[in-house]
Amino acid sequence: MSNPGSEQSLGFLLFEVLRLLRRNFGRRVQLTQVQWRALAILSLNEGINQAGLADLLEVRPITLARLIDRMEEAGWVERRRDPGDRRAVRLYLTRQAGPMMDTMKTLNGETLKQALAGLSKATRKQLIDTLNVIKNNLLAAESAGKSNN
Numbered sequence: 001m002s003n004p005g006s007e008q009s010l011g012f013l014l015f016e017v018l019r020l021l022r023r024n025f026g027r028r029v030q031l032t033q034v035q036w037r038a039l040a041i042l043s044l045n046e047g048i049n050q051a052g053l054a055d056l057l058e059v060r061p062i063t064l065a066r067l068i069d070r071m072e073e074a075g076w077v078e079r080r081r082d083p084g085d086r087r088a089v090r091l092y093l094t095r096q097a098g099p100m101m102d103t104m105k106t107l108n109g110e111t112l113k114q115a116l117a118g119l120s121k122a123t124r125k126q127l128i129d130t131l132n133v134i135k136n137n138l139l140a141a142e143s144a145g146k147s148n149n
Helices: 010-029 034-042 052-056 060-073 095-115 121-148
Strands: 076-080 084-093
Touching: 010 034, 010 084, 010 095, 034 052, 034 060, 034 084, 034 095, 052 084, 060 076, 076 095
Parallel strands: none
Antiparallel strands: 076 084
């Protein structure tokens, strides 16, 4: 691996690829990055509370509260009381969000098709497998760090 600041360093390259994927997808979907990320994360974590979603989005809870207010007004998200904690609220996508989620799925496919053009199926699989190993290594290191504290 070359210099940490060079374009060939793993961290820099991953960051740049992610930035460009987000920008490309954002241009297609015509939502703000935090809107489409919130919808995507919520679709995988329905019933999450606002603090949990804010953590996954890496935004402050107050910033997310305003976003959820707007998304609720648009009819995409609903807040439901947590049956186990009357102070807590859980977040769910509405049926009205379905067409937007379908559009996002289609546009994501187009973005990935463009990004992965020229890569064979075997190379794509190897890339995904490698990234999963890196992800799992980092999650394990994070867990070990938490248990040592």
